[in-house]
Amino acid sequence: RFKEQTGCPVISLPCRIQNSTHNGRIFPSPVPCNCCETCIENFELEDDCTVGSPGSPIPHGRCGDGLTCASQEDDEHTICQLMSGTNCLKDQESYDTDKDKGTTGHLAQRTLCDADGDYSPIKCIPGQICYCVDTEGRRIFGEALNIRGIEILMKCECSRQESSLGRVLETDMRVPFVRCNEMGSFDQLQCIKDQCLCVDIHSGFPTSDVVNITSQGLQTLPCFNESGYNNDSYHRECEEKKSILVQTLYNRARIGLYASNDTETYEFCQPDGYYARIQQNDTHKFCSDKFGNRIANYAAILGSPEADTMTCNCARVELLLKEKEAYEIPVCCSNGNYPKVSCRRGLCFCTDENGNQTSMEVPHEEIKTLDCYSGKNFC
Ligand SMILES: *[C@@H]1O[C@H](CO)[C@@H](O)[C@H](O)[C@H]1NC(C)=O
Ligand SMILES: *[C@@H]1O[C@H](CO)[C@@H](O)[C@H](O)[C@H]1NC(C)=O
Ligand SMILES: *[C@@H]1O[C@H](CO)[C@@H](O)[C@H](O)[C@H]1NC(C)=O
Numbered sequence: 001r002f003k004e005q006t007g008c009p010v011i012s013l014p015c016r017i018q019n020s021t022h023n024g025r026i027f028p029s030p031v032p033c034n035c036c037e038t039c040i041e042n043f044e045l046e047d048d049c050t051v052g053s054p055g056s057p058i059p060h061g062r063c064g065d066g067l068t069c070a071s072q073e074d075d076e077h078t079i080c081q082l083m084s085g086t087n088c089l090k091d092q093e094s095y096d097t098d099k100d101k102g103t104t105g106h107l108a109q110r111t112l113c114d115a116d117g118d119y120s121p122i123k124c125i126p127g128q129i130c131y132c133v134d135t136e137g138r139r140i141f142g143e144a145l146n147i148r149g150i151e152i153l154m155k156c157e158c159s160r161q162e163s164s165l166g167r168v169l170e171t172d173m174r175v176p177f178v179r180c181n182e183m184g185s186f187d188q189l190q191c192i193k194d195q196c197l198c199v200d201i202h203s204g205f206p207t208s209d210v211v212n213i214t215s216q217g218l219q220t221l222p223c224f225n226e227s228g229y230n231n232d233s234y235h236r237e238c239e240e241k242k243s244i245l246v247q248t249l250y251n252r253a254r255i256g257l258y259a260s261n262d263t264e265t266y267e268f269c270q271p272d273g274y275y276a277r278i279q280q281n282d283t284h285k286f287c288s289d290k291f292g293n294r295i296a297n298y299a300a301i302l303g304s305p306e307a308d309t310m311t312c313n314c315a316r317v318e319l320l321l322k323e324k325e326a327y328e329i330p331v332c333c334s335n336g337n338y339p340k341v342s343c344r345r346g347l348c349f350c351t352d353e354n355g356n357q358t359s360m361e362v363p364h365e366e367i368k369t370l371d372c373y374s375g376k377n378f379c
């Protein structure tokens with residue numbers, strides 16, 4: 001109605017051009033219907049800017065990505081300056097320095113930072129996977145094959161939320177309030193007890209009405225997809241087992257049989273409701289697929305150094321790549337970790353716990369010159 005009667009104001013030039021020198025961010029305009037758009041221009045390096053203060057006019061722009069508005073020494077005048085000091089930006093600087101010196105490995109990639117200088121949601125290993133990281137660059141739940149355009153699909157909104165909550169509560173022994181999908185976005189289908197609805201995978205906002213599944217069934221939800229659900233129950237096998245475990249601990253706590261180390265039980269399920277990658281029995285830790293089955297022979301005796309450092313990151317990637325019949329599959333240690341040294345096409349280099357190349361590559365004959373080389377055992 002408003003749009004028809006008055007029309008929307010024309011958005012300013014930068015947002016209409018959006019090239020490398022003229023660009024801006026589009027926001028809903030503060031007109032009565034909230035149906036128009038407005039443009040906040042992105043300023044460039046050394047452009048004048050204002051830090052919002054009471055009484056000052058509404059700014060028509062703000063410093064662009066990677067820039068921050070700050071005053072220069074002994075000067076009230078503020079201009080857009082390069083953001084610095086965040087860990088992500090430092091990573092980029094050190095990559096750029098190495099690149100200039102010609103000392104970056106052939107698989108090394110420049111770290112991506114967001115507009116605030118924090119880590120972008122994903123880090124990628126060429127030829128393998130992309131995985132989710134939190135704003136400080138720490139790995140969190142969510143991974144997918146590293147395919148072209150994956151950064152558009154994979155934004156890790158759910159796993160970032162889930163991990164920040166996990167850090168506050170400091171225990172895995174709780175029933176999660178939200179379920180993620182394997183890529184770290186929101187599961188399309190969310191339930192609390194018997195009340196379920198569909199949500200947008202990126203925003204988590206509802207896209208359907210709430211349905212009582214006890215009376216109407218899970219199938220009535222538009223986003224329901226039978227794959228992944230047994231017996232019309234929203235909860236997956238792992239979640240069922242975990243909720244029994246949580247209930248047992250809760251009951252013991254109620255009668256005072258609560259030991260503080262009880263909550264230190266290992267992470268049992270992943271935020272997508274399937275089994276976590278490390279599982280254990282009375283004697284061993286082992287690498288598990290999402291259905292709780294052991295992956296190959298990847299295991300370690302409880303309490304051994306191999307068990308204490310176990311990640312199963314390599315084992316899970318091996319599984320993913322084999323399913324896709326990929327060409328090059330990483331060789332993993334017996335506990336499912338990445339080895340400290342990897343060789344590929346006659347060249348060897350150091351790798352971290354996610355399989356990322358962290359040193360220059362050297363010919364196989366010179367493997368002993370690598371910093372990470374420590375005798376024949378690479379695991
Ligand atoms: C962006 O567009 C503006 C206006 O058309 C033009 O003046 C400017 O040179 C363009 N910048 C680049 C890098 O193409
Ligand atoms: C959902 O439906 C069942 C069966 O009709 C009913 O017992 C239950 O109370 C309903 N749940 C809610 C939250 O209304
Ligand atoms: C259901 O999920 C499977 C596996 O994720 C997918 O291959 C299939 O296309 C989905 N079906 C529908 C109807 O969306």
Ligand SMILES: *[C@@H]1O[C@H](CO)[C@@H](O)[C@H](O)[C@H]1NC(C)=O
Pocket residue numbers: 230231
């Ligand atoms: C499905 O339900 C039946 C009967 O309630 C039960 O025996 C079976 O174990 C269930 N299957 C799964 C995969 O949960």
Ligand SMILES: *[C@@H]1O[C@H](CO)[C@@H](O)[C@H](O)[C@H]1NC(C)=O
Pocket residue numbers: 259261262
């Ligand atoms: C927790 O501590 C108690 C007493 O110190 C001990 O008997 C028990 O085995 C511990 N449980 C675990 C899971 O480590």
Ligand SMILES: *[C@@H]1O[C@H](CO)[C@@H](O)[C@H](O)[C@H]1NC(C)=O
Pocket residue numbers: 281282283284285286294299
């Ligand atoms: C525990 O797991 C290890 C490794 O998967 C296996 O060899 C062993 O048989 C299992 N033990 C029991 C009691 O299931």
Ligand SMILES: *[C@@H]1O[C@H](CO)[C@@H](O)[C@H](O)[C@H]1NC(C)=O
Pocket residue numbers: 091095108109110111123124125356357358359
């Ligand atoms: C891999 O390691 C290099 C060198 O340490 C670093 O610059 C890069 O950001 C790392 N990439 C990932 C995905 O961790």
